[in-house]
Amino acid sequence: MEEKINKFREMIKEKKIIDSMLALLQWDLETQAPKGGYKLISEMIGELSLKSYNLTTSKEFLEMLKELKKNEEKLDDIIKREIELLEEEVEKIKVIPSEEYKMYSELTAKAQGIWEIARENNDFESFAPILEQIFNFNRKFIEYRGIKEDVYSEILNDYEKGMNVEKLDNFFAELKKEIVPLLKEVNKNKRDFQKKVKFEVSEYNQKLFSKEILEYIGFDLERGVLSESAHPFTLTVNKDDVRLTTRYLKDFPFSSVFSTIHEGGHGIYEQGVDEILKDTILSDGASMGIHESQSRFYENIIGRSKEFWFGILEKSKFKYSELSKLTLEEIYKGINEVSPSLIRVEADELTYSLHIMIRYEIEKGILSREYLVKDLPRVWNEKMYEYLGVVPSTDSEGVLQDVHWSCGLIGYFPSYALGNVYSLQILNAMKKDINIEGTLERGELKRIKEWLREKIHRYGKLKTPKEIMVSVTGEELNPEYYIEYLKEKYKNIYN
Amino acid sequence: MEEKINKFREMIKEKKIIDSMLALLQWDLETQAPKGGYKLISEMIGELSLKSYNLTTSKEFLEMLKELKKNEEKLDDIIKREIELLEEEVEKIKVIPSEEYKMYSELTAKAQGIWEIARENNDFESFAPILEQIFNFNRKFIEYRGIKEDVYSEILNDYEKGMNVEKLDNFFAELKKEIVPLLKEVNKNKRDFQKKVKFEVSEYNQKLFSKEILEYIGFDLERGVLSESAHPFTLTVNKDDVRLTTRYLKDFPFSSVFSTIHEGGHGIYEQGVDEILKDTILSDGASMGIHESQSRFYENIIGRSKEFWFGILEKSKFKYSELSKLTLEEIYKGINEVSPSLIRVEADELTYSLHIMIRYEIEKGILSREYLVKDLPRVWNEKMYEYLGVVPSTDSEGVLQDVHWSCGLIGYFPSYALGNVYSLQILNAMKKDINIEGTLERGELKRIKEWLREKIHRYGKLKTPKEIMVSVTGEELNPEYYIEYLKEKYKNIYN
Numbered sequence: 001m002e003e004k005i006n007k008f009r010e011m012i013k014e015k016k017i018i019d020s021m022l023a024l025l026q027w028d029l030e031t032q033a034p035k036g037g038y039k040l041i042s043e044m045i046g047e048l049s050l051k052s053y054n055l056t057t058s059k060e061f062l063e064m065l066k067e068l069k070k071n072e073e074k075l076d077d078i079i080k081r082e083i084e085l086l087e088e089e090v091e092k093i094k095v096i097p098s099e100e101y102k103m104y105s106e107l108t109a110k111a112q113g114i115w116e117i118a119r120e121n122n123d124f125e126s127f128a129p130i131l132e133q134i135f136n137f138n139r140k141f142i143e144y145r146g147i148k149e150d151v152y153s154e155i156l157n158d159y160e161k162g163m164n165v166e167k168l169d170n171f172f173a174e175l176k177k178e179i180v181p182l183l184k185e186v187n188k189n190k191r192d193f194q195k196k197v198k199f200e201v202s203e204y205n206q207k208l209f210s211k212e213i214l215e216y217i218g219f220d221l222e223r224g225v226l227s228e229s230a231h232p233f234t235l236t237v238n239k240d241d242v243r244l245t246t247r248y249l250k251d252f253p254f255s256s257v258f259s260t261i262h263e264g265g266h267g268i269y270e271q272g273v274d275e276i277l278k279d280t281i282l283s284d285g286a287s288m289g290i291h292e293s294q295s296r297f298y299e300n301i302i303g304r305s306k307e308f309w310f311g312i313l314e315k316s317k318f319k320y321s322e323l324s325k326l327t328l329e330e331i332y333k334g335i336n337e338v339s340p341s342l343i344r345v346e347a348d349e350l351t352y353s354l355h356i357m358i359r360y361e362i363e364k365g366i367l368s369r370e371y372l373v374k375d376l377p378r379v380w381n382e383k384m385y386e387y388l389g390v391v392p393s394t395d396s397e398g399v400l401q402d403v404h405w406s407c408g409l410i411g412y413f414p415s416y417a418l419g420n421v422y423s424l425q426i427l428n429a430m431k432k433d434i435n436i437e438g439t440l441e442r443g444e445l446k447r448i449k450e451w452l453r454e455k456i457h458r459y460g461k462l463k464t465p466k467e468i469m470v471s472v473t474g475e476e477l478n479p480e481y482y483i484e485y486l487k488e489k490y491k492n493i494y495n
Numbered sequence: 496m497e498e499k500i501n502k503f504r505e506m507i508k509e510k511k512i513i514d515s516m517l518a519l520l521q522w523d524l525e526t527q528a529p530k531g532g533y534k535l536i537s538e539m540i541g542e543l544s545l546k547s548y549n550l551t552t553s554k555e556f557l558e559m560l561k562e563l564k565k566n567e568e569k570l571d572d573i574i575k576r577e578i579e580l581l582e583e584e585v586e587k588i589k590v591i592p593s594e595e596y597k598m599y600s601e602l603t604a605k606a607q608g609i610w611e612i613a614r615e616n617n618d619f620e621s622f623a624p625i626l627e628q629i630f631n632f633n634r635k636f637i638e639y640r641g642i643k644e645d646v647y648s649e650i651l652n653d654y655e656k657g658m659n660v661e662k663l664d665n666f667f668a669e670l671k672k673e674i675v676p677l678l679k680e681v682n683k684n685k686r687d688f689q690k691k692v693k694f695e696v697s698e699y700n701q702k703l704f705s706k707e708i709l710e711y712i713g714f715d716l717e718r719g720v721l722s723e724s725a726h727p728f729t730l731t732v733n734k735d736d737v738r739l740t741t742r743y744l745k746d747f748p749f750s751s752v753f754s755t756i757h758e759g760g761h762g763i764y765e766q767g768v769d770e771i772l773k774d775t776i777l778s779d780g781a782s783m784g785i786h787e788s789q790s791r792f793y794e795n796i797i798g799r800s801k802e803f804w805f806g807i808l809e810k811s812k813f814k815y816s817e818l819s820k821l822t823l824e825e826i827y828k829g830i831n832e833v834s835p836s837l838i839r840v841e842a843d844e845l846t847y848s849l850h851i852m853i854r855y856e857i858e859k860g861i862l863s864r865e866y867l868v869k870d871l872p873r874v875w876n877e878k879m880y881e882y883l884g885v886v887p888s889t890d891s892e893g894v895l896q897d898v899h900w901s902c903g904l905i906g907y908f909p910s911y912a913l914g915n916v917y918s919l920q921i922l923n924a925m926k927k928d929i930n931i932e933g934t935l936e937r938g939e940l941k942r943i944k945e946w947l948r949e950k951i952h953r954y955g956k957l958k959t960p961k962e963i964m965v966s967v968t969g970e971e972l973n974p975e976y977y978i979e980y981l982k983e984k985y986k987n988i989y990n
Contacts, residue, residue: 037736241532
């Protein structure tokens with residue numbers, strides 16, 4: 001048995017090295033590679049993906065899993081969970097012809113460069129053909145599982161176990177029911193709070209502040225790095241090498257501040273996985289929903305609170321000199337103005353979920369063949385008008401704004417909404433142990449990190465999202481706290 | 496036969512993908528990876544190096560080379576040259592036990608992180624053990640070839656075919672004989688020209704100007720990228736993805752200007768290799784000496800000329816506003832001040848070769864066991880005092896200043912001196928076709944690039960360094976032009 005387990009650990013090590021290399025190539029592609037390099041790097045990604053595919057679908061690997069499972073009672077919880085997840089993964093990919101698997105990996109690698117250029121040039125047409133291929137591959141890969149109807153539910157379940165279209169339809173309907181009237185209420189008292197926090201800061205100083213904030217919230221910059229990209233993201237090479245990006249807008253420094261805190265939340269999660277899981281396949285977040293609960297927790301519940309900024313102004317070494325001219329109240333209201341805007345990543349908390357709904361409905365519509373990819377700019381703009389009352393004047397600010405689809409992340413967006421909801425459930429649990437306001441005011445963010453680490457981060461994928469939520473909060477997904485939070489917060493600001 | 500050639504091309508493609516991946520990992524390690532990532536990335540480099548080793552020393556590969564060689568008359572020049580170089584390479588590495596080959600690759604990958612930290616902390620002792628291992632591996636790898644005496648000559652020959660200690664001793668003796676009296680002469684008229692070109696420029700503007708200059712000299716930023724690292728370098732993923740780094744000193748913008756031009760010279764060479772060689776192993780520079788001839792040509796002959804700055808001031812879109820306050824003469828003298836300094840990469844052209852000699856003598860001394868690694872700080876400082884009359888106050892500014900040894904580049908430094916000498920021979924030939932002064936004044940640097948491309952760059956490794964020099968200049972290495980150039984240039988400046 002020991003021999004079998006050693007064999008297993010060896011193969012997992014090999015798989016993890018391939019995955020880390022893929023992560024590094026991905027990182028390079030999005031942060032540094034020149035256009036001339038896209039082709040070769042995409043090919044490399046294709047080659048490595050195929051290698052990873054071949055490894056996990058090989059007879060040897062499958063036999064090994066079977067053998068181990070026969071003696072399940074002799075295995076510890078970690079390896080049991082690894083086998084469970086590997087079986088799920090293998091089930092999904094082994095039905096895909098290897099050549100298609102490779103093609104798709106290459107395609108999504110290439111697509112990011114094409115998306116970036118299309119966004120720069122406001123040229124949806126140059127992106128549409130590859131986007132269509134990506135959607136088609138996603139549909140086809142699900143169909144290979146024998147599923148012909150309701151493909152999207154299956155995709156959603158891949159990101160968040162147990163999720164499907166019906167549940168999300170209900171979930172979003174409930175959010176909409178609560179948020180839309182609240183938004184109307186707020187709009188009656190509409191005021192321009194944000195202009196006070198819009199000032200010019202050099203990129204150099206924005207970088208300094210971003211790093212200061214990361215350290216302040218507890219992200220370890222010896223085991224991670226902050227860089228730049230067209231669209232902020234987090235990527236893990238391993239738990240000692242967690243990489244974040246942000247982007248700097250010269251005349252709106254809070255854009256990078258909140259991107260940085262958001263990605264910092266993801267990064268803290270990844271860095272906090274238990275050392276014992278490092279060389280296992282359980283060494284990252286439980287699900288994308290739980291992951292987003294951490295990033296949105298840091299970005300909004302912490303980063304957009306008055307107490308956090310009180311602490312920063314008192315405790316942090318570097319801060320924008322312009323902040324000293326503002327009252328705490330002005331900063332707080334400035335970073336919490338509600339205003340239907342074009343760009344999701346800069347949306348306030350109240351309109352944010354409406355942005356997600358638009359993407360959710362579009363993904364659903366394309367996969368069910370209700371919409372055609374070529375019609376997306378029109379559909380996007382119609383939905384923007386319907387939900388938010390604003391229409392982008394360019395596709396760059398509209399349908400081309402997000403990187404996700406070009407990476408093949410169809411079905412990812414709902415994770416953000418789930419993350420919002422989870423984050424408030426988690427806050428509610430945390431409050432029983434920690435005086436959050438005081439902790440933030442005193443700048444003791446390490447305490448919050450430690451709590452999250454203890455309850456969530458260290459487990460990595462050892463627990464399911466559901467197990468985590470139940471053990472931490474005593475219940476499963478429950479939008480109640482989130483809706484309550486929004487109501488209270490915004491009635492207070494717009495009283 | 497066609498089948499055999501196809502098989503060959505396939506294996507070369509595989510080898511090149513591994514090499515490109517190694518290049519990307521190297522790049523990541525030096526430009527972005529956090530400390531926590533060094534370990535895993537070094538391991539990956541070790542794994543990939545082993546793969547590359549196994550590929551080129553496999554029976555299959557060796558048989559294939561033999562088979563092809565049997566029918567040499569049916570092969571074209573490109574594949575013939577590839578086989579020749581591959582045989583040379585295989586001869587050298589197949590005598591090394593594979594485990595040692597891998598260990599050494601991992602070691603040099605790790606060493607760069609250790610060097611960087613040691614330099615930061617002025618802590619030679621923490622770097623010494625790994626540096627000693629690197630020297631030992633280099634000696635051992637040569638000894639595996641059956642060579643026990645004069646190991647350094649063999650190493651020099653690896654970098655520049657035909658080179659050995661005797662030739663370089665003579666070469667450096669000649670340089671010394673000419674340069675030292677010239678330096679004395681100049682020192683009699685010592686003046687502080689440089690202070691005029693020392694002014695503060697934000698990193699942001701330095702970046703802008705660096706990119707502007709790269710475009711100006713003809714480096715293609717669509718097929719290349721400029722980033723930052725502790726020590727500037729050039730790295731090629733393939734000819735469409737050529738990566739340069741520089742470093743920015745806040746109060747001395749010309750430091751990054753000349754680093755950038757230097758690396759730009761390397762980069763232009765790599766980008767200019769003929770498309771037909773792209774998928775062959777001939778797709779980079781002929782030798783490191785020829786490579787340095789291009790970088791030093793751009794850095795010094797072009798970049799430190801009066802006419803180049805006249806052209807820049809007239810033609811380039813972005814330039815430092817401080818430059819408009821200076822006369823052309825002030826700029827010219829400011830960037831050509833002769834002053835014995837501590838840092839090689841910032842040395843003037845006259846003292847530069849003395850810096851190289853110090854490294855040459857140290858490498859020779861360690862490989863022949865005359866010096867011990869632990870004594871290097873002392874030896875370094877003694878030689879600095881002897882040759883340049885200055886002594887660094889810290890090891891960071893002394894023996895720890897260069898990245899080369901940590902990368903395993905023992906024997907590389909003489910390439911810089913050879914490059915200087917070659918570059919003047921090349922200039923002499925170029926003058927017969929191009930009015931250099933006028934071309935620079937009119938900002939027509941593309942003409943110079945095209946000439947170099949036509950005569951040198953496009954051949955990649957298809958020609959030997961000697962063949963290149965003979966075909967371009969009609970003779971082999973000849974220091975005459977270089978010495979003449981230095982004499983004329985500096986007598987003029989210090990008249």
